[in-house]
Amino acid sequence: VQLQASGGGSVHPGGSLRLSCAVSGDTVRTYTVAWFRQAPGQEREFVAVIRRADSRIKYEDSVKGRFTFSRDNAENTVYLQMNSLKPEDTAVYFCAASQRSPVWSSLGSTLMYDYWGQGTQVTVSS
DSSP states (O other): OEEEEEOOEEEOTTOOEEEEEEEESSOGGGSEEEEEEEOTTSOOEEEEEEOTTTOOEEEOGGGTTTEEEEEETTTTEEEEEEOSOOGGGOEEEEEEEESSOOOGGGTTOGGGOOEEOOOEEEEEOO
């Protein structure tokens, strides 16, 4: 399976962006798919995920209420709608996929994911 992330850009604080992760080579709904981000000099951190087994969605605490994860099975694509963006959201955003259905507490671990997209830059500054 291959993942292609897109939709990044530069916005002012309070702005919005929608990231897309197009999945090819297999059916997106058969994968646990997640978004991670990595700021310069920082470790890659979990943002949001949809779990394969039950389609439950989990968010990292700092993005709850601002980011919305969705999946379009017809388009074989997942999306991350990001609203009320803050400078601390600045990072390269990656989508990742796994055929596993990890337990809830493990969904945020990069070790759970076998397939990664190339990343898309999000910059939030005034």
